Amino acid sequence: MYKIDANDISAKDNYKILSGSVIPRPIAFVSSISLENQVVNAAPFSFFNVVSSNPPLLSISVQRINGEMKDTARNITNSKEFVIHLSDESIIEEINKTAASLPQDESELEQTSLSLVDSEKISVPGIREAKIRFECRLEQHLTFANDHNEETTDLIIGRVLCYHLHNQVYDPANGYILSEHLAPVCRLAGNDYAALGKKFTIERPL
DSSP: OOOOOGGGSOHHHHHHHHHHHSOSEEOEEEEEEOTTTOOEEEEEESSEEEEEETTEEEEEEEEOBTTBOOHHHHHHHHHOEEEEEEOBTTTHHHHHHTTSOOOTTSOGGGGSSOOEEOOSSSSSOEETTOSEEEEEEEEEEEEEEOTTSOEEEEEEEEEEEEEEEOTTTEETTTTEEOHHHHOBEEEOSTTOEEEOOOOOOOOOOO
16 A cells, blocks of 8 residues: 655645546536626636535635636626536536637637526526536635645535426436436546446445
């Protein structure tokens, strides 16, 4: 067994170990809007998960580039609104196109075949083709710095205001999401992704 002190390796090597170990990770496809020019930004993030169901909270972690906030984090902290979409097999190729770095006044969606749809509770539009989307309001914004006191990370916690669930993936009688019809895509390390694999059941002890 290798023993590695996290303080003895670079930020890049820490990233490689963490992103390669904490797998699979769901992928949040996030739309936000710039208050300066009203451009709709869309980008994928795999440092993403549920924080709480009561209240309904989701988190995304956005890594900065040379200390500069990414458009998504800047837009969310300014407008306090955003939409999180679940990434699935039918749209993952288009989502991947939005990972390209573009100027702030250009929308990544112009590189794709994806289309916008109005939200119910917020001004930020969602992505029509996504099977699940969550309209969110900013609940909390936290920043984290490295050992050199350089801010490197924006942690965004959003409160879900409205769910949009395609009828193929939602069972209204029981309130369940039908994961086999959602066909979610997860992130591994590097350029690797995975689809939902073998499913099994283990009952909790009483």
